[in-house]
Amino acid sequence: MSLGLTGKYCLITGATRGLGNTLARAFWEAGANLILVARSADALGRVIRDLGSRPDQEAISAAIDLAAPDAAIQIAHINCARVPHLNVLINNAAIQGPIGPLWENDWSAWLSALQVNLLSPIALCKAFAPRMIEGGGGSIINISGGGATSPRANFTAYATAKTGLVRFSETLAEELRPHDVRVNCIAPGAMNTTMLAEVVSRGADAAGPKEYAQAVKVQQEGGASMQRVAGLCMFLASDAARDITGKLISAVWDPWGSFPEHLDELNKTDIYTLRRIVPKDRGKTWGNDQ
Numbered sequence: 649m650s651l652g653l654t655g656k657y658c659l660i661t662g663a664t665r666g667l668g669n670t671l672a673r674a675f676w677e678a679g680a681n682l683i684l685v686a687r688s689a690d691a692l693g694r695v696i697r698d699l700g701s702r703p704d705q706e707a708i709s710a711a712i713d714l715a716a717p718d719a720a721i722q723i724a725h726i727n728c729a730r731v732p733h734l735n736v737l738i739n740n741a742a743i744q745g746p747i748g749p750l751w752e753n754d755w756s757a758w759l760s761a762l763q764v765n766l767l768s769p770i771a772l773c774k775a776f777a778p779r780m781i782e783g784g785g786g787s788i789i790n791i792s793g794g795g796a797t798s799p800r801a802n803f804t805a806y807a808t809a810k811t812g813l814v815r816f817s818e819t820l821a822e823e824l825r826p827h828d829v830r831v832n833c834i835a836p837g838a839m840n841t842t843m844l845a846e847v848v849s850r851g852a853d854a855a856g857p858k859e860y861a862q863a864v865k866v867q868q869e870g871g872a873s874m875q876r877v878a879g880l881c882m883f884l885a886s887d888a889a890r891d892i893t894g895k896l897i898s899a900v901w902d903p904w905g906s907f908p909e910h911l912d913e914l915n916k917t918d919i920y921t922l923r924r925i926v927p928k929d930r931g932k933t934w935g936n937d938q
């Protein structure tokens with residue numbers, strides 16, 4: 649099935665390894681032009697070399713630290729100055745941030761995690777939304793994850809940023825709906841990457857026994873398929889997902905392949921969104937008392 653991504657411009661942050669690298673390959677194979685962002689210029693150069701050259705496609709690298717408050721402006725106005733319009737923006741880059749109880753966290757590391765994981769995706773959406781509107785539409789995909797739907801002790805910075813990203817995406821989705829720009833979040837599942845290795849290396853004392861054991865298990869067993877996450881990103885970037893916006897979708901657990909058959913229910917309900925649970929949602933009647 650053609651995804652209609654040929655010739656489209658797709659910006660992927662954190663493209664040098666892990667999920668971002670898998671996404672870059674998948675979108676390149678699907679015929680998209682790429683703008684790839686990470687800190688390491690060398691690593692970006694290697695990724696672009698490995699993609700190989702294709703006559704009608706280009707891959708642009710932007711070696712930028714997303715912890716810098718003006719990173720999005722630089723990417724939009726310098727690296728992407730000659731890009732006609734952006735069709736797909738994937739905010740994938742993230743850092744683990746400080747691990748351990750809040751009161752022991754280094755405050756500047758905490759703020760840095762918020763900058764990279766929350767404020768820089770927001771700034772990129774702000775910088776590129778006008779170009780998507782001008783171009784007649786687009787798809788923004790924000791990679792959320794652990795801590796966005798339940799507490800994640802010892803990871804306050806990461807969990808706070810990833811939860812904020814979901815509510816931000818739901819809100820921006822409403823603002824951009826009339827302009828045919830959709831905004832969705834993905835929960836990719838635990839993947840065997842550098843980010844996960846960091847949890848293992850910090851040990852159970854910092855991460856907590858449950859987080860540590862889960863990370864070790866993922867390392868041993870392989871974790872979630874990055875190809876499946878790439879499949880979901882390509883689906884959300886394609887015309888098949890034209891009417892899907894404002895959702896948080898699990899790559900692993902949700903039947904996203906059949907979403908086009910349920911558009912009416914997706915659009916008229918809060919299915920796959922972040923909401924407050926009240927007693928009746930748990931089968932209790934007392935919450936109905938005034």
Ligand SMILES: NC(=O)c1ccc[n+]([C@@H]2O[C@H](COP(=O)([O-])OP(=O)(O)OC[C@H]3O[C@@H](n4cnc5c(N)ncnc54)[C@H](OP(=O)(O)O)[C@@H]3O)[C@@H](O)[C@H]2O)c1
Nearest residue numbers: 662664665666667686687688714741742793838839841843
């Ligand atoms: N791994 C998991 O289990 C898991 C689970 C749920 C959600 N996620 C989410 O999935 C996404 C990808 O995670 P991953 O595990 O693939 O991470 P990863 O392997 O650590 O890769 C992170 C990427 O982001 C780039 N990056 C990091 N800090 C940056 C900065 N300040 N400026 C620019 N680029 C930066 C890195 O390149 P440079 O170092 O060269 O900058 C690298 O390309 C993240 O949003 C993560 O939160 C991961």
